[in-house]
Amino acid sequence: MRRRTFLGMSSGLGIVATGMVPDPVRAGGPRPDLIVAADGSGDHGTVQAAVDAAPAARTEPFVIGVRPGTHLGQVIVPKTKPLLEFRGLGRRPEDVVIADDRANGTLKPDGTPWGTSGSASVTIDGAGFRAVNLTFANLFDEAAHPEITNRQAVAVLTRADRLVFDRVRFLGNQDTLYVNSSAAGVVARVYLRDSYVEGDVDFIFGRATAVFQRCRIHSLDRGSTPNGYVTAPSTDITNPYGLLFDRCRFTADAPAGTVFLGRPWHPSQDPNAIGQTVIRESWIGTHIPDLAWSDFGTWPWEDARFREFHNFGPGALVSENRPQLTAEQAAVATIEAYLTGADGWRPQRC
Incomplete structure:
Protein backbone atom coordinates (compact mmCIF):
# COMPACT_ATOMS: atom_id res chain seq x y z
CA MET A 1 0.00 0.00 0.00
CA ARG A 2 0.97 3.62 -0.43
CA ARG A 3 3.25 5.12 2.20
CA ARG A 4 2.93 8.72 3.29
CA THR A 5 5.86 10.45 4.94
CA PHE A 6 5.49 11.55 8.54
CA LEU A 7 6.47 15.20 8.57
CA GLY A 8 8.20 15.06 11.93
CA MET A 9 10.55 12.24 10.96
CA SER A 10 13.67 12.30 8.83
CA SER A 11 12.93 8.83 7.34
CA GLY A 12 16.20 9.05 5.43
CA LEU A 13 14.94 12.05 3.45
CA GLY A 14 16.28 15.41 2.45
CA ILE A 15 19.92 16.05 3.29
CA VAL A 16 20.38 12.56 4.67
CA ALA A 17 18.98 11.05 1.47
CA THR A 18 21.46 12.87 -0.77
CA GLY A 19 24.41 12.12 1.46
CA MET A 20 24.78 15.80 2.27
CA VAL A 21 25.15 17.59 5.59
CA PRO A 22 24.00 21.12 6.40
CA ASP A 23 26.31 23.74 4.88
CA PRO A 24 26.69 26.58 7.40
CA VAL A 25 27.67 29.04 4.69
CA ARG A 26 24.64 28.37 2.46
CA ALA A 27 22.36 28.05 5.49
CA GLY A 28 23.45 31.49 6.63
CA GLY A 29 23.40 34.64 4.58
CA PRO A 30 21.76 37.97 5.34
CA ARG A 31 19.67 38.32 8.47
CA PRO A 32 15.99 37.69 7.63
CA ASP A 33 13.96 40.79 6.93
CA LEU A 34 10.86 39.19 8.45
CA ILE A 35 10.34 36.20 10.76
CA VAL A 36 7.37 33.80 10.57
CA ALA A 37 6.51 31.95 13.78
CA ALA A 38 3.23 30.15 14.37
CA ASP A 39 3.46 30.80 18.14
CA GLY A 40 3.36 34.57 17.68
CA SER A 41 7.01 35.17 18.56
CA GLY A 42 7.92 36.46 15.09
CA ASP A 43 6.83 39.34 12.89
CA HIS A 44 4.00 37.31 11.34
CA GLY A 45 2.07 34.19 12.24
CA THR A 46 1.70 32.81 8.71
CA VAL A 47 3.90 32.59 5.64
CA GLN A 48 1.28 34.29 3.47
CA ALA A 49 1.10 37.26 5.86
CA ALA A 50 4.86 37.70 5.52
CA VAL A 51 4.63 37.51 1.73
CA ASP A 52 1.86 40.11 1.77
CA ALA A 53 4.01 42.38 3.96
CA ALA A 54 7.10 42.10 1.74
CA PRO A 55 7.72 45.16 -0.46
CA ALA A 56 6.85 44.91 -4.14
CA VAL A 77 3.99 34.52 -4.21
CA PRO A 78 2.68 37.01 -6.80
CA LYS A 79 4.50 38.35 -9.83
CA THR A 80 4.76 41.72 -8.07
CA LYS A 81 7.01 40.20 -5.35
CA PRO A 82 10.27 39.18 -7.06
CA LEU A 83 13.46 38.12 -5.27
CA LEU A 84 11.78 36.65 -2.20
CA GLU A 85 13.60 33.97 -0.22
CA PHE A 86 11.98 31.50 2.17
CA ARG A 87 14.65 30.34 4.59
CA GLY A 88 13.95 27.54 7.04
CA LEU A 89 15.47 28.40 10.40
CA GLY A 90 15.67 24.83 11.68
CA ARG A 91 18.69 22.57 11.61
CA ARG A 92 17.23 20.36 8.85
CA ASP A 101 -4.31 19.84 1.89
CA ARG A 102 -6.49 20.42 -1.18
CA ALA A 103 -6.70 18.36 -4.39
CA ASN A 104 -7.92 19.03 -7.92
CA GLY A 105 -11.38 17.72 -7.03
CA THR A 106 -11.65 19.44 -3.64
CA LEU A 107 -14.51 21.94 -3.82
CA LYS A 108 -14.12 25.66 -3.28
CA PRO A 109 -16.67 27.53 -1.15
CA ASP A 110 -18.61 28.27 -4.37
CA GLY A 111 -18.95 24.54 -5.09
CA THR A 112 -16.54 24.37 -8.03
CA PRO A 113 -13.33 22.28 -7.92
CA TRP A 114 -9.93 23.85 -7.35
CA GLY A 115 -8.35 22.14 -10.37
CA THR A 116 -4.77 20.98 -10.55
CA SER A 117 -3.12 24.42 -10.48
CA GLY A 118 -5.49 25.63 -7.77
CA SER A 119 -4.60 22.65 -5.58
CA ALA A 120 -1.04 23.88 -5.05
CA SER A 121 0.04 24.43 -1.47
CA VAL A 122 2.55 27.02 -2.73
CA THR A 123 2.35 28.92 -6.04
CA ILE A 124 5.36 30.94 -7.18
CA ASP A 125 4.88 33.66 -9.80
CA GLY A 126 7.60 35.98 -8.50
CA ALA A 127 10.86 35.80 -10.46
CA GLY A 128 14.12 35.18 -8.63
CA PHE A 129 12.45 33.26 -5.79
CA ARG A 130 14.67 31.11 -3.57
CA ALA A 131 13.85 28.50 -0.90
CA VAL A 132 16.45 27.04 1.44
CA ASN A 133 16.38 24.32 4.11
CA LEU A 134 12.66 23.57 4.41
CA THR A 135 9.82 21.31 3.28
CA PHE A 136 6.83 21.96 1.02
CA ALA A 137 3.97 19.46 1.24
CA ASN A 138 0.46 18.75 0.04
CA LEU A 139 -1.23 16.76 2.80
CA PHE A 140 -4.32 15.72 0.84
CA ASP A 141 -5.39 12.30 2.16
CA GLU A 142 -6.62 10.19 -0.73
CA ALA A 143 -7.86 7.35 1.49
CA ALA A 144 -9.99 9.75 3.53
CA HIS A 145 -11.70 11.15 0.42
CA PRO A 146 -12.87 8.29 -1.81
CA GLU A 147 -15.53 10.62 -3.21
CA ILE A 148 -12.81 12.72 -4.89
CA THR A 149 -11.60 11.09 -8.09
CA ASN A 150 -9.45 13.94 -9.42
CA ARG A 151 -6.64 13.52 -6.93
CA GLN A 152 -3.89 15.68 -8.38
CA ALA A 153 -2.54 17.51 -5.33
CA VAL A 154 0.37 19.85 -6.00
CA ALA A 155 2.86 20.78 -3.29
CA VAL A 156 4.57 23.52 -5.33
CA LEU A 157 3.60 25.17 -8.63
CA THR A 158 6.25 27.38 -10.27
CA ARG A 159 5.55 29.72 -13.18
CA ALA A 160 8.43 32.21 -12.87
CA ASP A 161 12.02 32.35 -14.09
CA ARG A 162 15.32 32.03 -12.19
CA LEU A 163 14.08 30.01 -9.22
CA VAL A 164 16.32 28.15 -6.78
CA PHE A 165 15.49 25.38 -4.30
CA ASP A 166 18.44 24.44 -2.11
CA ARG A 167 18.08 21.53 0.32
CA VAL A 168 14.30 21.48 0.01
CA ARG A 169 11.84 18.56 0.35
CA PHE A 170 8.69 18.28 -1.79
CA LEU A 171 6.10 15.83 -0.41
CA GLY A 172 2.92 14.60 -2.05
CA ASN A 173 1.42 11.80 -4.12
CA GLN A 174 0.07 12.65 -7.58
CA ASP A 175 1.53 15.78 -9.24
CA THR A 176 3.78 16.80 -6.34
CA LEU A 177 6.00 19.31 -8.18
CA TYR A 178 4.55 21.29 -11.08
CA VAL A 179 7.38 23.17 -12.81
CA ASN A 180 5.62 25.33 -15.35
CA SER A 181 5.93 28.72 -17.07
CA SER A 182 3.62 31.69 -17.55
CA ALA A 183 2.58 30.55 -21.06
CA ALA A 184 3.44 28.01 -23.74
CA GLY A 185 6.70 28.96 -25.42
CA VAL A 186 7.86 31.06 -22.44
CA VAL A 187 11.06 29.74 -20.85
CA ALA A 188 11.13 29.54 -17.05
CA ARG A 189 14.29 28.17 -15.41
CA VAL A 190 14.36 26.30 -12.11
CA TYR A 191 17.40 24.95 -10.28
CA LEU A 192 17.09 22.34 -7.52
CA ARG A 193 20.16 21.25 -5.56
CA ASP A 194 20.56 18.57 -2.86
CA SER A 195 16.79 18.27 -2.62
CA TYR A 196 14.19 15.50 -2.27
CA VAL A 197 10.99 14.93 -4.27
CA GLU A 198 8.50 12.15 -3.55
CA GLY A 199 5.25 11.06 -5.15
CA ASP A 200 3.66 8.46 -7.39
CA VAL A 201 1.85 9.61 -10.56
CA ASP A 202 3.53 12.26 -12.77
CA PHE A 203 5.03 13.75 -9.65
CA ILE A 204 7.52 15.97 -11.50
CA PHE A 205 5.77 17.58 -14.47
CA GLY A 206 5.36 20.68 -16.59
CA ARG A 207 7.00 22.73 -19.34
CA ALA A 208 9.70 24.56 -17.36
CA THR A 209 13.41 24.12 -17.86
CA ALA A 210 14.29 22.46 -14.55
CA VAL A 211 17.65 21.09 -13.42
CA PHE A 212 17.85 18.61 -10.54
CA GLN A 213 21.41 18.31 -9.25
CA ARG A 214 22.32 15.69 -6.62
CA CYS A 215 18.65 15.20 -5.73
CA ARG A 216 16.81 12.13 -4.49
CA ILE A 217 13.70 11.28 -6.52
CA HIS A 218 11.54 8.83 -4.55
CA SER A 219 8.57 6.87 -5.92
CA LEU A 220 5.90 5.83 -3.42
CA ASP A 221 4.09 2.50 -3.54
CA ARG A 222 0.53 2.97 -4.83
CA GLY A 223 -0.27 -0.72 -4.43
CA SER A 224 -1.18 -1.03 -8.11
CA THR A 225 0.39 -1.71 -11.47
CA PRO A 226 1.78 0.43 -12.86
CA ASN A 227 2.90 2.03 -9.63
CA GLY A 228 3.38 5.40 -11.22
CA TYR A 229 5.39 7.73 -13.44
CA VAL A 230 8.26 9.88 -12.23
CA THR A 231 8.07 12.64 -14.85
CA ALA A 232 5.48 14.04 -17.25
CA PRO A 233 7.21 16.82 -19.17
CA SER A 234 5.30 19.10 -21.53
CA THR A 235 8.29 21.03 -22.90
CA ASP A 236 7.38 23.27 -25.82
CA ILE A 237 8.88 22.22 -29.15
CA THR A 238 10.68 25.59 -29.38
CA ASN A 239 12.54 24.93 -26.11
CA PRO A 240 15.58 22.63 -26.38
CA TYR A 241 15.78 22.27 -22.59
CA GLY A 242 13.22 20.49 -20.42
CA LEU A 243 13.92 18.38 -17.31
CA LEU A 244 17.54 17.47 -16.54
CA PHE A 245 18.56 15.13 -13.72
CA ASP A 246 22.29 15.27 -13.01
CA ARG A 247 23.90 12.89 -10.47
CA CYS A 248 20.59 12.10 -8.80
CA ARG A 249 19.28 8.99 -7.02
CA PHE A 250 16.02 7.37 -8.15
CA THR A 251 14.69 5.28 -5.24
CA ALA A 252 11.33 3.73 -4.34
CA ASP A 253 9.08 1.92 -1.90
CA ALA A 254 7.46 0.38 -4.98
CA PRO A 255 8.23 -3.20 -6.11
CA ALA A 256 10.77 -3.94 -8.80
CA GLY A 257 9.82 -3.07 -12.36
CA THR A 277 13.47 14.36 -19.74
CA VAL A 278 17.22 13.70 -19.63
CA ILE A 279 18.72 11.59 -16.84
CA ARG A 280 22.48 11.46 -16.70
CA GLU A 281 25.12 9.94 -14.41
CA SER A 282 22.44 8.99 -11.89
CA TRP A 283 21.74 5.93 -9.75
CA ILE A 284 18.50 4.11 -10.67
CA GLY A 285 16.84 1.48 -8.49
CA THR A 286 15.09 -1.76 -9.37
CA HIS A 287 11.65 -0.11 -9.51
CA ILE A 288 12.43 1.03 -13.07
CA PRO A 289 11.96 -1.73 -15.69
CA ASP A 290 13.72 -2.26 -19.01
CA LEU A 291 10.85 -0.47 -20.76
CA ALA A 292 11.35 2.68 -18.72
CA TRP A 293 9.08 5.10 -20.59
CA SER A 294 5.32 4.99 -21.18
CA ASP A 295 2.84 6.36 -23.69
CA PHE A 296 0.40 9.02 -22.47
CA GLY A 297 -2.98 8.21 -24.00
CA THR A 298 -2.51 8.31 -27.76
CA TRP A 299 0.86 10.07 -27.51
CA PRO A 300 3.74 7.58 -27.91
CA GLU A 320 16.48 -0.34 -27.43
CA ASN A 321 13.85 0.63 -24.86
CA ARG A 322 16.26 3.02 -23.14
CA PRO A 323 17.45 5.70 -25.64
CA GLN A 324 20.86 7.11 -24.75
CA LEU A 325 22.58 10.40 -25.49
CA THR A 326 25.62 10.19 -27.71
CA ALA A 327 28.85 11.60 -26.31
CA GLU A 328 28.39 14.66 -28.53
CA GLN A 329 24.83 15.19 -27.29
CA ALA A 330 25.89 14.73 -23.67
CA ALA A 331 28.54 17.41 -24.07
CA VAL A 332 25.81 20.00 -24.62
CA ALA A 333 23.20 18.53 -22.25
CA THR A 334 24.74 20.18 -19.21
CA ILE A 335 23.59 22.26 -16.27
CA GLU A 336 25.22 25.31 -17.81
CA ALA A 337 23.47 24.82 -21.14
CA TYR A 338 20.08 24.45 -19.48
CA LEU A 339 20.32 27.39 -17.11
CA THR A 340 22.73 30.05 -18.33
CA GLY A 341 20.57 31.66 -21.01
CA ALA A 342 21.23 35.07 -22.55
CA ASP A 343 21.46 36.67 -19.09
CA GLY A 344 24.35 34.47 -17.92
CA TRP A 345 22.48 32.98 -14.93
CA ARG A 346 24.68 30.47 -13.03
CA PRO A 347 22.98 29.57 -9.74
CA GLN A 348 24.98 26.34 -9.46
CA ARG A 349 28.08 28.39 -8.70
CA CYS A 350 26.54 30.07 -5.65
Missing part, protein backbone atom coordinates in the same frame (compact mmCIF):
# COMPACT_ATOMS: atom_id res chain seq x y z
CA ALA A 57 9.14 45.33 -7.13
CA ARG A 58 12.38 44.95 -5.18
CA THR A 59 15.73 44.78 -6.93
CA GLU A 60 17.50 43.10 -4.00
CA PRO A 61 16.59 39.86 -2.19
CA PHE A 62 14.08 40.01 0.65
CA VAL A 63 14.47 37.17 3.15
CA ILE A 64 11.57 35.62 5.05
CA GLY A 65 12.87 33.39 7.83
CA VAL A 66 10.49 30.60 8.88
CA ARG A 67 10.87 29.12 12.34
CA PRO A 68 10.47 25.37 12.98
CA GLY A 69 6.98 23.92 12.90
CA THR A 70 4.26 23.01 10.44
CA HIS A 71 2.83 26.13 8.80
CA LEU A 72 -0.58 25.38 7.29
CA GLY A 73 -2.37 27.38 4.62
CA GLN A 74 -2.08 28.09 0.93
CA VAL A 75 0.78 30.42 -0.03
CA ILE A 76 0.91 32.52 -3.20
CA PRO A 93 14.68 20.70 6.03
CA GLU A 94 12.32 18.47 8.05
CA ASP A 95 12.10 21.09 10.82
CA VAL A 96 10.13 23.65 8.79
CA VAL A 97 7.07 22.46 6.83
CA ILE A 98 4.87 24.69 4.66
CA ALA A 99 1.74 22.75 3.71
CA ASP A 100 -1.88 22.69 2.61
CA THR A 258 6.60 -1.21 -11.57
CA VAL A 259 7.45 2.49 -12.10
CA PHE A 260 8.10 4.36 -15.36
CA LEU A 261 10.68 7.14 -15.63
CA GLY A 262 8.15 9.23 -17.48
CA ARG A 263 5.49 9.78 -20.09
CA PRO A 264 4.86 12.70 -22.50
CA TRP A 265 2.18 15.12 -21.32
CA HIS A 266 0.36 17.11 -24.00
CA PRO A 267 -1.86 19.61 -22.12
CA SER A 268 -5.15 20.08 -23.96
CA GLN A 269 -3.71 17.72 -26.60
CA ASP A 270 -1.16 20.37 -27.60
CA PRO A 271 0.93 18.82 -30.43
CA ASN A 272 3.77 21.26 -29.72
CA ALA A 273 4.33 19.90 -26.22
CA ILE A 274 7.21 17.57 -27.06
CA GLY A 275 8.33 16.71 -23.54
CA GLN A 276 11.98 16.33 -22.64
CA TRP A 301 6.79 7.92 -25.71
CA GLU A 302 9.08 7.38 -28.69
CA ASP A 303 8.08 10.79 -30.08
CA ALA A 304 9.15 12.57 -26.90
CA ARG A 305 12.70 13.68 -26.05
CA PHE A 306 13.56 11.01 -23.48
CA ARG A 307 17.25 10.17 -23.04
CA GLU A 308 19.72 8.72 -20.53
CA PHE A 309 23.48 8.89 -20.24
CA HIS A 310 25.96 6.88 -18.17
CA ASN A 311 23.45 5.95 -15.47
CA PHE A 312 24.22 3.14 -13.05
CA GLY A 313 22.55 0.95 -10.43
CA PRO A 314 20.30 -2.13 -10.81
CA GLY A 315 17.64 -0.23 -12.78
CA ALA A 316 20.06 1.44 -15.18
CA LEU A 317 19.98 -0.59 -18.39
CA VAL A 318 21.04 0.13 -21.93
CA SER A 319 18.68 -1.34 -24.51
